[in-house]
Amino acid sequence: MFSERQKIIIVTILVTIFTVYSISLYLSLPVKGKTVAPAVSKGKTLWQQYNCNACHQVYGLGGYLGPDLTNVFSLKGPAYIKAFLKNGTATMPNFHLKEQEINSLLAYLQNMDATGKADPRTFLISNDGTIKQ
Amino acid sequence: MMELLNSKQVTTPKLFIIAGLLLLVTGMLWGLTGGLQYLVPGFLKQYLSFEKVRPLHVSSVVFWIIFAAMGGALTYLQQHTGRKIYSPLLIRIQFGVFIFSIMVILISYCAGVFGGREYWEFHPLLALPIALAWVLFLVNFIRSIGSFKKQPVYVWMWLTGIVFFLFTFLESYLWIFPYFRNNVVNDMTVQWKSYGSMVGSWNMLIYGSSIYLMDKISNSKTGSHSKIAFILYFTGLFNLMFNWGHHIYTLPTHAYIKHISYAVSMTELFILGRIIFKWGATLATAKKQFHKLSYRFLAAADAWIFLTLLLAIAMSIPAVNVYTHGTHITVAHTMGATIGINSFLLLAIAFDILNDTCQPFEPYKKIFNRGYWLANVSLLIFWISLVSAGIIKAKWQMSEQRIPFSSMMLQLRPYFILFFVSGLLLLMGFILVIYPLVKNQLACYFKKKTKENKQILFYPSAVPGTE
Numbered sequence: 001m002f003s004e005r006q007k008i009i010i011v012t013i014l015v016t017i018f019t020v021y022s023i024s025l026y027l028s029l030p031v032k033g034k035t036v037a038p039a040v041s042k043g044k045t046l047w048q049q050y051n052c053n054a055c056h057q058v059y060g061l062g063g064y065l066g067p068d069l070t071n072v073f074s075l076k077g078p079a080y081i082k083a084f085l086k087n088g089t090a091t092m093p094n095f096h097l098k099e100q101e102i103n104s105l106l107a108y109l110q111n112m113d114a115t116g117k118a119d120p121r122t123f124l125i126s127n128d129g130t131i132k133q
Numbered sequence: 134m135m136e137l138l139n140s141k142q143v144t145t146p147k148l149f150i151i152a153g154l155l156l157l158v159t160g161m162l163w164g165l166t167g168g169l170q171y172l173v174p175g176f177l178k179q180y181l182s183f184e185k186v187r188p189l190h191v192s193s194v195v196f197w198i199i200f201a202a203m204g205g206a207l208t209y210l211q212q213h214t215g216r217k218i219y220s221p222l223l224i225r226i227q228f229g230v231f232i233f234s235i236m237v238i239l240i241s242y243c244a245g246v247f248g249g250r251e252y253w254e255f256h257p258l259l260a261l262p263i264a265l266a267w268v269l270f271l272v273n274f275i276r277s278i279g280s281f282k283k284q285p286v287y288v289w290m291w292l293t294g295i296v297f298f299l300f301t302f303l304e305s306y307l308w309i310f311p312y313f314r315n316n317v318v319n320d321m322t323v324q325w326k327s328y329g330s331m332v333g334s335w336n337m338l339i340y341g342s343s344i345y346l347m348d349k350i351s352n353s354k355t356g357s358h359s360k361i362a363f364i365l366y367f368t369g370l371f372n373l374m375f376n377w378g379h380h381i382y383t384l385p386t387h388a389y390i391k392h393i394s395y396a397v398s399m400t401e402l403f404i405l406g407r408i409i410f411k412w413g414a415t416l417a418t419a420k421k422q423f424h425k426l427s428y429r430f431l432a433a434a435d436a437w438i439f440l441t442l443l444l445a446i447a448m449s450i451p452a453v454n455v456y457t458h459g460t461h462i463t464v465a466h467t468m469g470a471t472i473g474i475n476s477f478l479l480l481a482i483a484f485d486i487l488n489d490t491c492q493p494f495e496p497y498k499k500i501f502n503r504g505y506w507l508a509n510v511s512l513l514i515f516w517i518s519l520v521s522a523g524i525i526k527a528k529w530q531m532s533e534q535r536i537p538f539s540s541m542m543l544q545l546r547p548y549f550i551l552f553f554v555s556g557l558l559l560l561m562g563f564i565l566v567i568y569p570l571v572k573n574q575l576a577c578y579f580k581k582k583t584k585e586n587k588q589i590l591f592y593p594s595a596v597p598g599t600e
Contacts, residue, residue: 002363004282007289010367018374025326026307029319030386036315044314048249054184059321059384060459062251065171065183067538068459090174093182112317116385120455120530123383130395131382131451 036111043108050095059118065091070118073109081106143578145224146211149204150483151574152232153197154567157476160193161560168553172546181243188242188254195252196235198475202335203227203270205342205482206291210277213288213345219276223269230266234259252328253305260306267302271295285348285357286366290341293370297334301327322386329377336475337369343431343478346485350428351418365407368400376401379449383458391451398449405442408435426488426501430481433509437473440516441466456531461545462523465516472512472559480566487570491577497569504565511558518555522548 002010047053055066062068072081085102088094097105116133123131143151167186170176177186211218218224238255241247248256274295278288305327307313314320348357356362378394408415415435422428444466447453457463488494494501522545529541 001358001360007363011289011370014367014370014374021375022304022326025322025387025390026313029313029316030322031316031318034316041311041315049247051184051188051247051249051254053249053251054187054254057459058317059381061321061325061380063183063187064461064464091170091178091183093178093184115317118383120383120458123455125452125455129450129452130392131455133385 031115037107039104039107040111043104043106043111046097046101046105047108055092058112059116060120068118069109069112070116071113073106073113078106078110081109143574144208145221145228146204146207147487147574148228149200149207149231150479150487151571152228153200153204153479154483154571156193156200156235157197158560158564158567160190160197161556161563163190163193165553165556165560166190168549168556171549172553184247185242185245188247189239191252192235192238192242192255194471196231198335198339198471198479200231201479201483202294202338202342203231205479205486206274206294206338208486209287209342209345209482210274210291212349213285214277214279216277216279219273223273227266227269227273230262230269234262234266250305250308250324257306257309260302264299264302267295267299271299283358285344285354286362287341287345287348287357289363290337290344290366290369293366293373294334294337294339294341297330297337297373301331301334305331318384318386321381321384322390325380325384326377329380330373332470333369333373333376337373339475339478339482340369342482343434346427346482347431349485350422350425350431361407365404368403372397372401376449379454382451382454395449395451398446401442401446401449405439405446408439408442426494427481427484429505430477430484433505434474434477434481437469437477437512441469441474444469456527457523459530460523460526461519461548462527465519465523468512468519469516473516483570487574489577490573491580492573494569494573497572500565501569504562504568506562507565508559508562511555511562514555515552515559518548518551522552 052069053062055063057063057068058070060068082102084092085095085097085105123133125131163186166177166181167183167190170178170183170186181189207218207224238259241255241259246256247254248259253260274291278284278292305324307323307327308320313323344357344362348354375397376394378390379398382391382394415432419428419432419435423432444462448457448462448466525544525548526541529535529544535541
C-alpha cells in the first residue's frame with residue numbers, strides 16, 4: 001500500500017516534469033524563428049477549410065483515401081498539382097478553386113515540402129530500434 | 134449504499150449514456166458510408182464527399198466515448214460517495230451544451246464548414262462551449278468528492294482524466310496562434326502532443342469507471358486500494374504524459390521527443406506482462422461471472438486490451454513504426470482501442486447503469502447473446518482486414534519502384550470489401566445488444582411518467598431526485 005503522502009508526492013513529481021516538458025517545448029519549438037509568406041498562411045487556411053487532410057496525409061498523418069502530400073511538390077511539380085486542384089478526380093472533389101486559391105495551396109505545399117522528407121525509405125534503421133534520416 | 138442509489142429514474146447521467154449510444158449507432162452508419170466510398174469511387178461525392186463523411190463518423194463516435202465516459206463517471210461517483218452530486222443543475226447545463234455542440238458540429242460538417250484538423254475537424258469556435266461545459270464538469274466533480282483522503286484508485290483516475298482532458302483539449306487549439314501554426318513541423322508536434330495525451334485522458338475516465346465496476350461485481354473494495362492498482366495508475370499517467378511522440382517518429386522534430394516516447398512506451402510491457410501473468414485468474418473469474426451481462430463486455434475488453442497493447446508496443450518501436458506509420462495498421466490499432474477496449478468497457482458500464490430493469494430482460498437474452506458474439510467475431514475480422522491492407526500498403530511504401538498509388542489501392546480492394554462487410558455485421562451486433570437496453574430505458578421513462586406518484590411505493594430502492 002502506498003501512503004497518502006507517497007501518492008501525492010509521486011503525482012506531484014510527474015505533473016511537475018510534465019509541466020516543465022510542455023513549457024520548454026512551447027518555448028523552443030523544433031523549427032525556430034521562421035515567418036512565412038502570406039500566401040503560405042493563406043494556403044494552410046484553405047487546406048484546413050477544405051479539409052484536405054481527411055483524404056491526404058502529411059508526414060503519414062491524416063486520411064487514407066488519397067496519397068501522402070508532404071513531398072508532392074518536389075516529386076510531381078506545380079503543373080501536375082494544379083491539374084488535380086483544377087479538376088479533382090473520380091474521388092477527389094473539384095472544389096472550384098479560384099486561381100489565387102490554387103496558388104496559395106501551391107505555396108503551402110511548397111513550404112511543406114521544404115520541411116523534410118516523409119518517405120519511409122529514406123530512414124536508416126538501427127539495431128536498438130531507433131531510426132535516423 | 135450502492136444499491137440504494139441505483140435508481141430506476143432516467144437521470145441526466147443516464148441521458149449522457151443513452152445519447153452516447155445513439156451517437157455510436159449513427160457514427161457507425163457514417164463509418165459504413167465512408168467504407169462504401171472506398172469501394173465505389175465518387176459515391177455521394179456531390180453532396181457528402183469523403184471529407185464530410187469522415188468527420189461525421191469520427192466526431193460521432195468520439196462523442197459516444199466522451200458522453201458515455203462522462204455519464205459513467207458521474208453515476209459511479211454518486212454511488213461511491215453515497216451522496217447526490219453537488220449540483221444537478223450544472224449537470225443538466227453540461228448535458229444541454231454538449232448536445233447542442235454535437236448537433237451544430239454535425240450540421241456544420243454537412244454544410245462543408247471545417248476546422249480541418251484531426252480529430253476535431255469542426256470550426257474552432259465550437260470548441261468554446263465544449264471547453265466551458267467541461268469546466269462545469271470539473272467543478273461539479275471536485276465539489277462532489279468531498280474529502281480527498283483515502284480515495285480508491287478510480288477517484289484518482291477520474292480526476293486525472295477530467296483535468297488532463299481539459300488541458301489537452303485547450304492545448305490542441307494552440308495552433309490558432311501563428312507562433313505555433315506557422316511551421317508545419319512545429320504545428321504537428323504540438324498537435325500530436327495534445328492528441329496523444331488526450332486519448333490517455335479519456336482512457337483514465339473509462340478505466341476508472343471499469344475498475345469501480347469490477348469492484349462492484351466482485352463485491353470487494355480491496356482491489357482499488359491495492360498497491361498494484363496504484364502502480365498501474367502511475368504507469369498509465371506516465372504514459373499519458375510522455376509517450377505521445379510515437380505518433381510523430383517520422384516527423385523531423387526534436388530527437389529527444391522520440392527517444393523519450395520510445396523509452397516510456399516500453400513501460401507498457403509491465404502492463405502487458407501483468408495481463409499474461411493474471412490470465413489464469415482472469416479466465417476463472419470469467420467462467421464464474423459470465424452470466425452477468427456487463428461482465429461479458431469486461432471480459433471481451435480484456436482480450437482486446439491484450440491484442441491492442443501488443444500491437445501498440447510494437448508500433449512504439451521506431452524501427453517497426455517506420456513500416457506501419459501511414460498504413461491501415463495504424464487504423465487497426467485505433468479501431469481495436471476505441472471499439473475493442475473503449476466501447477466494450479463503456480457497454481459494460483452502460484449495462485450496469487441502464488439495466489435496472491423496468492421490464493424483464495429474459496425475452497431479450499437470445500438477441501443479446503447473438504449480438505455479443507456477432508460484435509466480437511466481426512470486430513476481429515474487421516481488425517484483420519485492416520492489418521492485412523496495412524501490410525500491403527507498408528510493402529508498397531517501402532518498395533524500390535512504387536507502382537502508382539491508385540494501383541496499390543486497387544490491390545487493397547478485397548480487404549476493403551471484407552472491412553465493409555465486417556463493419557456492417559459489427560453494427561448489427563451492436564444494435565442487437567443496445568436495443569434491449571434502450572427499450573428498457575424507454576419503459577422506465579414511461580413508467581415514471583404514468584406512475585409518477587406511486588414510484589416510491591413501487592420501487593422503494595429509488596432515491597428521488599438522484600442525479
